[in-house]
């Protein structure tokens with residue numbers, strides 16, 4: 001595969017960098033200031049957001065879609081449950097759950113803290129955002145108290161996607177008392193290619 005990844009540090013594009021490194025797939029990185037919202041990125045991603053991957057001449061956006069595609073096409077390393085398997089249904093379940101029940105709330109706080117211009121921000125939902133993100137995190141914590149990884153009890157793309165969001169929750173101090181998630185993140189941090197922010 002010929003791959004160019006438009007990325008920005010430890011943002012959601014780090015999921016794509018991580019899967020590429022785990023898969024041993026060579027890629028070209030485009031990472032420079034002011035990439036978000038640029039005409040170059042808008043031509044590939046309608047909202048001008050990162051990440052975007054150009055794979056064999058076709059652009060693909062949404063970090064989960066990119067990671068899933070790359071994992072499916074990795075050779076010599078098994079990074080995702082087989083399409084059509086029960087494990088793959090669980091991949092879809094946990095990635096959907098994490099993105100809609102946890103990440104969306106964190107993103108709403110971010111949007112209203114530093115993404116939108118001050119005059120467009122609404123701060124009234126911050127407390128509710130934290131409560132709802134924590135509610136989803138507690139579900140994941142319950143699961144990960146009893147197993148090491150989300151799908152087939154082995155490290156997969158599912159953990160790359162979910163781990164990034166859970167780590168965001170940790171950075172927002174929303175995981176207090178959730179030992180399952182704390183241990184899970186330590187397992188992910190231990191992986192040599194893990195690009196998750198440690199602060």
Ligand SMILES: N[C@@H](CCC(=O)N[C@@H](CS)C(=O)NCC(=O)O)C(=O)O
Nearest residue numbers: 011012036049050051062063064115
């Ligand atoms: N759901 C998308 C989210 C993409 C996204 O929001 N990326 C951020 C960087 S982490 C961005 O480009 N933000 C700029 C903006 O929202 O204007 C994904 O997972 O790829």
